[in-house]
Amino acid sequence: MFCIQCEQTLTNDRVTGCQFKQGKCGKEADTADLQDLLIYMLEGIGQFGFAARQFGAIDPEIDQFIPEAFFTTLTNVNFDEDRFVALIATATRLRNNAKAMYLAACEKAGEAPQTFEGPANFTPAQTKEGLLEQAAVASIKEDEAGPDVFGLRCLVLYGLKGCAAYGEHALMLGEDNQEVFGKFHEYLSLMASKPTDIDVLLEAALGVGGLNYEIMGLLDKGSTTNFGHPEPTQVKTTPIKGKAILVSGHDMVDLEAILKQTEGTGINVYTHGELLPAHAYPKLKAYSHLAGNYGTAWQNQQEEFSAFPGAIVMTSNCLINPYTKGYDDRIWTCGPVGWPGVPHIEARDFSSVIDKAQQLDGFPADLIEKTITIGFxxxxxxxxxxxxxxxxxxxxxxxxxxxxxxxxxxxxxxxxxxxxxxxxxxxxxxxxxxxxxxxxxxxxxxxxxxxxxxxxxxxxxxxxxxxxxxxxxxxxxxxxxxxxxxxxxxxxxxxxxxxxxxxxxxxxxxxxxxxxxxxxxxxxxxxxxxxxxxxxxxxxxxxxxxxxxxxx
Missing domain, CATH: 3.40.50.2030 (Rossmann fold)
Known part of the structure; x- marks a missing residue:
């Protein structure tokens, strides 16, 4: 394991980083190694995908998989090794599909295909044990190119990860863009080549910033198209009497699904952390049982989730170990998020969450109301x-x-x-x-x-x-x-x-x-x-x- 992608990095040093049995975030070394392998396979997809696009060949399944898979490797998102084994298998299949698409495009155009190296030709093992034995090939550690090149490669890679997270949110809201997908392929292909030219890497880093600007525009469009433009809104930060579900993360589509499925059940729904802005969107705040925002920032969730007397759903990043504070029997994950042993919601069916909320006590009484103003x-x-x-x-x-x-x-x-x-x-x-x-x-x-x-x-x-x-x-x-x-x-x-x-x-x-x-x-x-x-x-x-x- 070697990881330096966030502020939690042990000693905050690029040389030592997190490289022990477990990272500061709680990520096991094996999980980190599987994440590196997944990124390596995404680079292989990018090599063939970018080359195929020069002939106008695209595959929507490949395009949409990249941000979804990338998102799972961000800090505090997914800690489930088995999920990464499955994602690597999917990435391998799609990398091979991208190769076939590229070769077919070359044949149709009457041109000889390029020869690729690295992740384009890597064959992942079929088992978790085998994958872990291969993990060294995907390590991001500094090489002979030197610290500045390594630092810029990290900046480009981590910038792409951020782009992928915003891109996945935009996709969930129905917004995509072929130019954006093409840029993902381009920069992944570049990273696969292990560039050493400082100017090329600086240009790529700023290019990733431009890509992110385009993606954030799509995300803004998706949010306002689906839920209306945010309005200045007073939000309760104190709970009210009744059964309760707490929704954390970023995904307002998941939140809306929960609000729809809890209508008429007597369950109040609260946001947490990154979902605070949901209260300012007209379509969401129209739900009378969207009761308020509970708690504060993500790093306080263990104490706050432990004290919350209802069911909890984590929709995207910022998950912390739910077992240490004893609420592991009433938390669910969905989307890119995962923790071993925590049930994962598929197809936005939150019935198990609702059943659990009905079984729990909820808040016994209203607290003295406090509010904050959001929506600007x-x-x-x-x-x-x-x-x-x-x-x-x-x-x-x-x-x-x-x-x-x-x-x-x-x-x-x-x-x-x-x-x-x-x-x-x-x-x-x-x-x-x-x-x-x-x-x-x-x-x-x-x-x-x-x-x-x-x-x-x-x-x-x-x-x-x-x-x-x-x-x-x-x-x-x-x-x-x-x-x-x-x-x-x-x-x-x-x-x-x-x-x-x-x-x-x-x-x-x-x-x-x-x-x-x-x-x-x-x-x-x-x-x-x-x-x-x-x-x-x-x-x-x-x-x-x-x-x-x-x-x-």
Missing amino acids: AHNAVMGVADKVVDGVKSGAIKHFFLIGGCDGAAPGRNYYTEFAENTPDDTVMLTIGCGKYRFNDKEFGDIGGIPRLLDVGQCNDSYSAIQIALALCEAFECEVNDLPLTLIVSWFEQKAAAVLLTLLHLGIKNIHLGPSLPPFLTPNLVNFLVENFDLKPIGDAKQDIANILNAA
Whole structure:
């Protein structure tokens, strides 16, 4: 096992990483090795798939498998070894199908086929034991190309993983795009060749950022087409009396299925973590038994799930071991998520979850109501853009801070709480991602009726934040980097890597990144980002605010 893809990486060092019996996230070494093999097979699919596309040959099954399979390898998503054995078998079949498609396309065009090496010709074993013996061929460890090349390969790979997660969410909402699928094939094919040219890898990294921007646009379209545009909404954060189901993760299609299947049952449905924005979508908040949001960010789930008196469904990433706190008998997974021994929902049939919720006590009484306000996605903010612009022109609003990104358990994340609490009263904060749970229950007041804290959504809604910035550019007839706007970004895993690459692809500078820098970014790569994009590691919150405002 060797893994350095998230902030949990032991010692936060690219050389040692997580390479023991178990990763910090709870992933067993064998699971990590099987994930590496799955990615290796995806690269083989990409080699043939990208070549076949040059002749116009495509296969929808192959295209849609890539984001689904990739997603399972993200941090805190799937820990079930047997699922990966099955995925590798499927990947092998589809790799062979891609090869046959390519050879047929060459024959039809009267051209000689290319000769491929590496994953294109790899034959996986038929058993888990055999696969584990082969795992070394797929290891991502640093080779003779050196640390900078290795770091950039990691950046491209982890950015692709983030793209895949957003792409799978978009697919679940009925949105796909052939150009997007083609880019996945292209970058997987590139990674299969183990590139060593720094310029090629830098170009690919920014290209992955562009790919992610396209995917986030599809995801935004899918969400708003299916559920309407988010609206400013007050959400209860305290439970009410009654039977209960808790839904965590990102998948609003799963949430809607649960809401439909629980209508008339007397069961209240609560969101958790990344599903908080669901309450702002008109079609979802129309369900009267969507009772509120329970709990906070993903890393607190073991304590929060243990205290929840109902059934629990995990729809996507951020799963933590459910056995240590004794709720393993009332949690289910679905989609890309998995944990050995935890029942997995197929075909969105949540009847077993509902039965369990009916058996459990639920909440015995209403608690004193508390609320937070969410729903300031791009459509809502653009609806009051004139007030925002007037506020800036009059001097009432001096600066915007986008405080966004993942949350986590590592030390140093209190920085984001301190930053939010110390922003001056004449500044406005936009927030996305789970990092908001460190300050979204606090009162910040308003400026001329505009709340000082505007909750744009989760990391899935990064597109909204970018559209807001672009709209302000249009209003002020300036470039993004000329806006009175500073990005304060927290990273944790591969989705954050994809979003960072998107910001760099768009040329957005002056990003403050923390609480630590990704372990795969070498000093040379960090210097490149500092020099070319004015990337800044976070420091002391009060001093950072002062420096930002003094430079504005």
